[in-house]
Amino acid sequence: MTHATRTIVISGGTDGMGRALALTALRRGDTVVVVGRDERKGQVFLDAAASSGAEGRAFFLGADLSLVSENRRVVRRITEGFPVVDALVLCARHFRSTRLVTAEGLENTFALEYLSRFLLSHGLVPSLRRADAPVVVNVAGPGVPKPEIHWDDPGLGGNYHGVTAQLQAGRANDLLGVAFAGEHASSGIRYVLLNPGGVATSFSGEYDAETAAHVESLKRFGKPVEEGIRPIVARVDDPPAEPLSAFVEDRRITLADHGFDPEPAARLLALTRTLLDGR
Numbered sequence: 670m671t672h673a674t675r676t677i678v679i680s681g682g683t684d685g686m687g688r689a690l691a692l693t694a695l696r697r698g699d700t701v702v703v704v705g706r707d708e709r710k711g712q713v714f715l716d717a718a719a720s721s722g723a724e725g726r727a728f729f730l731g732a733d734l735s736l737v738s739e740n741r742r743v744v745r746r747i748t749e750g751f752p753v754v755d756a757l758v759l760c761a762r763h764f765r766s767t768r769l770v771t772a773e774g775l776e777n778t779f780a781l782e783y784l785s786r787f788l789l790s791h792g793l794v795p796s797l798r799r800a801d802a803p804v805v806v807n808v809a810g811p812g813v814p815k816p817e818i819h820w821d822d823p824g825l826g827g828n829y830h831g832v833t834a835q836l837q838a839g840r841a842n843d844l845l846g847v848a849f850a851g852e853h854a855s856s857g858i859r860y861v862l863l864n865p866g867g868v869a870t871s872f873s874g875e876y877d878a879e880t881a882a883h884v885e886s887l888k889r890f891g892k893p894v895e896e897g898i899r900p901i902v903a904r905v906d907d908p909p910a911e912p913l914s915a916f917v918e919d920r921r922i923t924l925a926d927h928g929f930d931p932e933p934a935a936r937l938l939a940l941t942r943t944l945l946d947g948r
């Protein structure tokens with residue numbers, strides 16, 4: 670299948686699976702917009718595109734996606750620069766063993782790994798709607814059991830742990846998919862939650878010694894990145910028919926368990942709107 674006219678936006682596309690997907694999509698003739706915070710890595714991507722003759726189809730938007738204002742700027746830039754977005758692939762992540770509050774007063778993991786995905790998904794709806802088969806692939810952790818959102822303290826100010834923050838962001842992304850698909854059911858946009866399994870990537874993060882040792886073993890035993898992106902490429906190429914679907918690697922999983930309940934999804938949507946109100 671050729672997709673010479675597709676435009677693919679990849680958040681966290683400067684490393685790991687996002688970068689591999691970006692280079693794969695360029696090789697296949699797509700226009701690729703990589704969003705990342707590291708200008709040097711962005712330039713490496715642009716140089717790689719230039720050396721393969723794809724410079725006219727490769728774009729880098731530098732942005733710290735842990736900031737609401739930056740996500741809004743990215744949405745504006747993409748909306749102005751690209752009339753149609755065929756696929757939005759959400760990959761940005763950064764683990765933190767210690768709690769960090771952004772300059773906007775939000776806990777970093779919640780802001781980067783959930784709020785950014787909320788803002789990009791909803792903000793790019795008009796651009797996605799213009800595509801023939803629009804899809805959002807939220808690369809996260811569906812299929813993994815997770816505790817409930819800390820409704821009274823989503824910023825985990827009272828009891829922060831890096832793994833707790835990651836699991837909460839994963840839960841929030843499952844619920845984001847449910848709420849998004851409910852709100853935009855008639856838009857034609859398919860929302861895919863995808864858990865790639867263990868993949869040997871950069872594991873962007875700041876780790877304490879114990880977690881760093883665990884990450885080293887994940888890097889040693891994880892699948893190669895090229896293998897890890899295969900199910901992502903498959904979903905971008907051939908989105909499922911339903912407004913919402915979830916996969917662990919290539920295996921489709923049920924949405925019938927409590928991880929995808931509409932009530933907490935609606936509750937998180939309301940909480941998110943409150944958090945974003947006035948920012």
Ligand SMILES: NC(=O)c1ccc[n+]([C@@H]2O[C@H](COP(=O)([O-])OP(=O)(O)OC[C@H]3O[C@@H](n4cnc5c(N)ncnc54)[C@H](OP(=O)(O)O)[C@@H]3O)[C@@H](O)[C@H]2O)c1
Nearest residue numbers: 681683684685686706734761762763867868870871872873
């Ligand atoms: N790898 C796995 O085993 C695995 C398993 C399950 C799920 N996943 C999910 O798959 C997705 C991709 O993971 P990965 O392992 O490929 O990621 P990765 O190698 O850690 O790369 C993460 C990307 O996000 C970028 N990023 C970090 N902080 C950012 C910020 N504030 N603003 C903008 N960009 C930022 C990183 O840029 P820098 O290089 O500048 O930090 C990098 O490009 C993630 O959502 C992850 O949770 C991965």
